[in-house]
Amino acid sequence: MKLTITKQYQEFLNSIGVDFQTLLDVAQLPDGTWKEELTLSTLDYYHLLLAFDKILTDEQILAMSRLQNIQMFMPPFFAALSSKNGLAAIEHFAKYKKIIGPVIVDMEQFDDFVRVSYRYDYTGLELPRFAVLNEQHLLLDMIRTGTGQAIKPVRLGTPYVYGQEALEAFDCHVEQMEGNELIFRKSDLELPFITANNIMLDYLEPQLKERLAEAISSESFTGIVQQKLYQAIPGGEFSVEDIAMSLGISSRTLQRNLNAEGTKFNQELQNVQKLLALSYLEKSDISTDEVAYLVGYAEASSFSRAFKKWTGKTISQYRKLNQKKSVDSALLACCCSRWKGR
Structure with a gap:
């Protein structure tokens, strides 16, 4: 299993008087404070729980x-x-x-x-x-x-x-x-x-909200279904029956209205899942397992296959590309700032 240990999480532990390196030492695990993810076996994780048990009040x-x-x-x-x-x-x-x-x-x-x-x-x-x-x-x-x-x-x-x-x-x-x-x-x-349908929107950054507004047009029936999917996916109840019930219509009517606009329910479901997944993956502190869960996949392997189909890239390739873009943007912003200061 992979355990995500962000710098923010380590800082939080420090704020309540817990040193993560000490936890690793007590658990007899190698130093992983310099990494964003620790790969632990089931027994390693148990030893970490025992370390928490020994140290925390x-x-x-x-x-x-x-x-x-x-x-x-x-x-x-x-x-x-x-x-x-x-x-x-x-x-x-x-x-x-x-x-x-x-x-x-x-x-x-x-x-x-x-x-x-x-x-x-x-x-x-x-x-x-x-x-x-x-x-x-x-x-x-x-x-x-x-x-x-x-x-x-x-x-x-x-x-x-x-x-x-x-x-x-x-x-x-x-x-x-x-x-x-x-x-x-x-x-x-x-x-x-x-908190229903509100809490994940608060978690997402303004850029994603803008991206959603651009990608989802509420003027059409398809747009209404997309909006419902966006609200329902984090809560885990987003089947065609769930969405139809939320709209007060039958599943057959929902499918018929989507067909009239040249699309299908599964197609729109994957469109929204892709949009959410890309945005979550741009947050480097979220593991692949967490992203899979957040977009409605029960297994990370199924999500990985779907992502490759959507983008033509593996999740690792997408993360590396996104990290490079972030570094390039930061360098460009720094150069522009220096140029303006002359």
Whole structure:
């Protein structure tokens, strides 16, 4: 697996009193602070989690699991906030976890309650205390951020002892158990997210907003479908049935209207996915796995094949070309500035 370690993330860790190099030393991993990505095996990643466990206090763990602190490092959480409600957000984020690492999210739905638990995808290895507390609080903070309400779980289960600060953050009944669980009222997770269709737009840079405005014409039916796709893709519900329902028409009517304008649903879906992918890839701090997730692909390999079909280039080739353009633009701007100063 590849773990993206941006300079911003390292600076954030430093701001809460955590030195990333020390974490690597404790985990007995090679120095990777000079790189944007670390390639770790499943066991390497587990050793890193154990290092976090040894070094961080509950206060630091809670700081790492507040979305307002990590928004620039983990856009997939903000894609989950584009979902229609907590149920959809958890389902969407669980798919992302499968793509990027060995921590598995299990969700069970009952008549009135929903149970969420975490496990490590390696036989015989249990999630360390840091990982359980961090994942549980991240999920709760995501639900609270999405709904804009101080949602309380019905019960929290953990094999570890949590400090008073952590207990106050969850503000619910805590039970010691062999595994781990967060139990919510289903009615709380069905509350609409006030962040739906807005949060990823806020994350994107102004250039992308301009590019979208140029590429998408809302005057035609095709443009309306493109707009709906752009809003729906980050939230993970963008099938032809989903888009037709959002427009209040049948799937057959949607396809017929697109055919009348010389296009098809899958064609427009790929057009919007391509536009989003190019913009995300221009952000060097987003990994290929994250981009695949953000544009609606369950596997990075499928996304890579689609990207090559769209552009004629591999993702690595596109990144290198974009980096060269960025350097050339910076040099040109510097030269122009010096010339004007004469």
